[in-house]
Amino acid sequence: GAVVSQHPSRVICKSGTSVKIECRSLDFQATTMFWYRQFPKQSLMLMATSNEGSKATYEQGVEKDKFLINHASLTLSTLTVTSAHPEDSSFYICSAREPQVPKTQYFGPGTRLLVL
Amino acid sequence: GESVGLHLPTLSVQEGDNSIINCAYSNSASDYFIWYKQESGKGPQFIIDIRSNMDKRQGQRVTVLLNKTVKHLSLQIAATQPGDSAVYFCAERENDYKLSFGAGTTVTVRA
Secondary structure, eight states, X not given: OOOEEEEOSEEEEXXXXXXXXXXXXXXXXXXXXXXXXXXXXXXXXXXXXXXXXXXXXXXXXXXXXXEEEEEEETTEEEEEEOSOOXXXXXXXEEEEEOSSTTOOEEEOOOEEEEEO | OOOEEESOSEEEEETTSOEEXXXXXXXXXXXXXXXXXXXXXXXXXXXXXXXXXXXXXEOSSEEEEEETTXXXXXXXXXXXXXXXXXXXXXXXXXXXXOOEEOOOEEEEEEO
């Protein structure tokens, strides 16, 4: 299957700082990428849909000013957690959708964020 | 609202036996389904997909069955191995809309 990379895999930061997570589709161009958050022993929660060249679409309850998403190219989307707090600690996973039918969605390896 | 769910949250299977993981979905308009495997601390890994115009699709050691009449999806794993221990998620999608995920089934393989 297609490969999606994510960087960093793990980050520890102090409360109040901002953290940027990168998501890249390595072998296909993705006009649409997704950002998810996952709590322990739970399913994936969609945070936002990232569209290349346009503003991201956020799910209900997700603060767009706190979770900044930029999809500047067909292979790169970034998620910036601004002014991070301990409650933002979580596992963040990005996903990229292939452009050709059936537009299969592939996931990155995830980023473990710990805010102290 | 409509959602994808799983019949059982956990499944314990003897190494070498076949595994069957079930998934119920409620959106009759869904036309595309995917099974993912997620190991601890990793992102979901694509296993196999199936479109609504098919009833069965086979991959390497895995088979997905789709029963649109009762809105049921299953994943069969042949000759289950220790490396198959993980959480398995089914996901559904209507047209090009976003995926809806089930709660996940934890599969544990006994040696």
